[in-house]
Amino acid sequence: MEPKAFIKKYQDEIIISTYGTSLLPSVKMAQACLETGFGASFIGEAKNLFGIKANGDHTPYWKGAYVFAATREVINGSSTVINAKFRKYKSITDSIRDHSYFLTKLDRYKPVLKAKTPEAQAKALQSAGYATAENYANSLITIIDNYNLRKLDKRKNIMKTFKLIVAVVVLLSALLTIYENLK
Numbered sequence: 001m002e003p004k005a006f007i008k009k010y011q012d013e014i015i016i017s018t019y020g021t022s023l024l025p026s027v028k029m030a031q032a033c034l035e036t037g038f039g040a041s042f043i044g045e046a047k048n049l050f051g052i053k054a055n056g057d058h059t060p061y062w063k064g065a066y067v068f069a070a071t072r073e074v075i076n077g078s079s080t081v082i083n084a085k086f087r088k089y090k091s092i093t094d095s096i097r098d099h100s101y102f103l104t105k106l107d108r109y110k111p112v113l114k115a116k117t118p119e120a121q122a123k124a125l126q127s128a129g130y131a132t133a134e135n136y137a138n139s140l141i142t143i144i145d146n147y148n149l150r151k152l153d154k155r156k157n158i159m160k161t162f163k164l165i166v167a168v169v170v171l172l173s174a175l176l177t178i179y180e181n182l183k
Helices: 003-017 025-036 092-105 107-114 118-127 136-146 150-182
Strands: 066-075 078-087
Touching: 003 025, 003 092, 003 150, 025 092, 025 118, 025 136, 025 150, 092 107, 107 118, 118 136
Parallel strands: none
Antiparallel strands: 066 078
8 A cells, every 4th residue: 555545534533542641643543554565464354553562451443353474673783583463453544543542551651651742752652662663763763754744633633622622511501401391
């Protein structure tokens, strides 16, 4: 899949999955792009956009299914290929939602949630051990810059503002109805 087509296909679901969190859609999308090679590999039939290994507790989006796949890891400064268990999802949506759940629930990712910029979140992901590649953060930042992914962060803020405006209008309408009924 072409990079722009991949981004367009998953951008809305990625933005939505960051609602209620401080996760930046730009970083999340860059991870999906990097981990799948812009959709070239979802780790077989696992529908795993983020290369999440199959360990840890079950979540609302992952019930323990897994696949074995070859993966390149950096161990003691040396790149090697190993076979590892990766989470297998029923849908891409479950993968996207589980990634947000995973990052917000594990203590080691708290610095990611505190980071305010795409660069800081990418570096926090690398520091937390999300991936073993020594250039992981720089790779994410390059993808963010090359594909103008900061626009996803702006869309999240616009969508959040729009939802707030709608909520205020609904609340005011309800209050007006109550007031009119009290007359």
